[in-house]
Amino acid sequence: MVARPGLLLALILVGQFMAVLDVFIVNVAAPVIRTDLHASGAALQLVIAGYTIAYAVLLITGARLGERHGFSRVFRFGVAGFTLASLACGLAPGADSLIGFRILQGVGAALMVPQVMSLIQRTFQGPARLRALGGYTAVIAGAGAVGQVVGGALVNADLFGSGWRPVFLVNVPIGVLLLVAGRKLLPAIPGNRERKLDLLGLVTLAAALGSLVVPLVMGHEEHWPVWGWVLLGASVLLFALFGLVESRVAARGGSPLIRARVLRSPGLLPAASALFLVMCCVGGIMFAMAMHVQAGLGLSPLDAGLVFLPMSVGFGISGMYWQRLPKRLHQQLPVVALALSAVGYLALGLLLRDGQRVGVAVEAVFLPLGLIGGCAYGPLMGRALGRVAPVDAADASGVLVTMMQLGSVIGVAALGTLFLNQVSYPAPPSTSGHALATTTAGVALLMLIGAVLAGRRRDK
Template identity: 35%
Template sequence: MSTETTQSSPEGKNGPVQEERTDPPAETTSISKAGDGAAISEPGEPDAPADRRRWIALAIVMTAAFMDLVDVTIVNIAIPRMRSDLGASTSAIQWITAGYALAFAAGLITGGRLGDIYGRKRLFLIGISGFTAASLLCGLAPNPDVLVAARILQGGMAAMMVPQVLAIIHVTFPPHERGKVFGLFGAIIGLGAVSGPMLGALLTEWNIAGLEWRPIFLINLPVGIAGVILGRKFISESKAPKALRLDLVGVVLATLALVMLIFPLTHGRENDWPVWGFVCMIASPAVFGVFIAYEKYKIQKDGSPLVELSLFKVKSFAGGIAVQLTFGIATGIFFLVWTLYMQMGLGWSALKAGSTGIPFSIAVSAAAGMSVQKLVPRFGRKVLQAGALVMAAGVLLYIWESDRYGMTITSWQMAAPLIVMGIGMGLIIAPLTDTVLSEVPREHAGSASGLINTTGQMGNALGLGLTSVVYFGFIEDDRVFGPPYVDAFHNAMWWVVAVLVVIFSVMFMLPRKAVPMAEREGGTEFAG
């Protein structure tokens, strides 16, 4: 077996990290580990077993990414049924979603680093095994506390699994095939976003074997088990033997700062906003400051910080991170509040609520494809800014319709504002990452990508925590459904509009015309 050594970001203190690969480019001999053996195909034999195995490996990791994305979107639609079945409090409802996002955000960068050190295949298999086991715990949860704990575990395991997906793709496919592969990856992501809410609605409404909402988690079991078995056989191992060290202190400080902010927000209302909550929230920025100071020390000590602080000297990256964070807050508020509005406010079934979102999902997919292929190359950041304004216009239209029609509003009347909102969101989410990375040095592209994803999850968790203030804070008794939930929806939507206006303003920090990194440098490195 031959071994190829390539440079992979990020750079360490003593020079660039060297990445060991066990799968040479397709132009030479192709070797793919399969269990304890290896299959070899000679050049010019595209149909040889190794070539087919590469695509099977792709299907496995993409299925895992699809499973993770669906699990994020599938839960919201079933939350009212979970609350009724388990007798969950409003804070428990928030933690069922925010706990996953928080654990995911806290572990993403570390998960990528662990893959570099111990092997991407190994971490992928650990992640998907843990994710599957956590899904079983979610499906069997007898009370809200167990469900919240299982969701936090699920988010942590997703943080081990998901960063390996792009890294495995990167080391498995040669440069000339990656464009097609990442196109497929984008399509899978879009499919997950579209199908999640509807799948959750169907599984909840069908009440399979009298399990009510539990099949939304249990459906992961056969998928996860198949992923583990096939992944062991078809995925090739790769790692960076000289990768940077883990920054566990940085992980603890960053997570502590987030928890000190989100926990009081989530539990404060139910406890009449105690003093300890305000103390925690005030102290959170101080802990975050300690985190930054420690990261500077870590850079001087061994050059292996959790966050590469020099990235924030790039104006477009700093602005992009701010956009990602605030956009996560907006979506975190909207999707939870929207679900509660339709089911607990208007009294709709999960299936009716899920099908109402179909025009929104289609609009997001259509606008995303158009923005990347045609609009952004021509108009640059104006497309993203237009997206923020269009999405805000859709929210305003939604507020107006909800106020005008009240409890008698129908699904088809919601279609117009949802389509407008979907178009706006599609114009933002598809080109945002590439735009943010466009001025980042190539050697830091991997850590920058991880930080962008982490920030989005942090924003989502913060937005979910803020629903205690902007939504439940306007409901006197959350056990009384109907009009109180509708009125609270109006208030929360005004907050979403305000956040979108902030996003529009921050977008001026993005480059006017971003050249995709793939065109500038011949491809982006994914190093967790």
């Protein structure tokens, strides 16, 4: 038993907060980074995407290392790597070095983040686990909002003439505090050294994920080159090869990277698939809205961040407290919430389709959209992990977090392409608004598919 589970939860959720924050906070600073470092468009794209690529590709590897060497130990190692890489990013003299340090940041996040879910699984049971997962949901929402707002504020403030550098350096004191507190608060859960690392599986899965993520992240800016399509095709073959490798490892009595029984855990795959689509929608609509309000409507980075604040606040509140609703509603709550989200996004598109300014009516849609979204996300998280055995916590956490991260990447690629194919900036607000309306229709369709998946429960 952990003596102070509340403090432990707060500690690991701060680590999760940093990892998500870094996705959003750097996007806001991108134009200033480009000017200050004289970065090309491709270099700037790698500054933003390098973190996401490393993070997405190595999440399952990070989960396995946590199981083998101890969740707490690997969490601290990830925090240390993330903090040092953040310091290096803040001091980077040029675009090339900043790209390298951003990739190292992603590696640190991939070591740190899977341990958060694993520690929640190992520390909390029953209703306490649902409350902890509610806190996890609130942190995801809060980090997105804070990243947009704080990133804009730090860039606008230009502290001591430092320009964009504080968006990275802000992680350093937080990381140091986490490392100091972690020595006292993190439980000493021993690793399972008997479960050997499936190195061939690790390499094959990393290659498959990399072949999928790299072209999706960079495809649009590079005008979907031939090499991107080649990599996407190769990813299909590599995923098939990974399945074959894992089957042979299991047949020989070894330790496959992902155990088949984990995928058969009651509710895991249907809920994870629905969460994948939810993250597709969140990633895609955040990208499209950010482009619309900044490039289409001319808002500053800070004002653009404030546009999303009601949605993030609503998402965090309902993610924390959805379990207080009557229990008879819990089973169908994700289905109803996703169906209502589809209606809400269609309404948002109608309000903004002619290039209107973001006003009270739009914000009045954003707040309930956030509340409804949390009522889908929180129960799906609980359903995905609620009946996973503690011994399988690492595998389940790695699978779930990877699917969610891939959902976000694929959502930005697919819905972002749908949006940008209809508008080329500079463009009139009405053109941008019509592109956004079409994108929200795509989001609504994905939400309805997610509702169908959420209605499927595999309890046996």
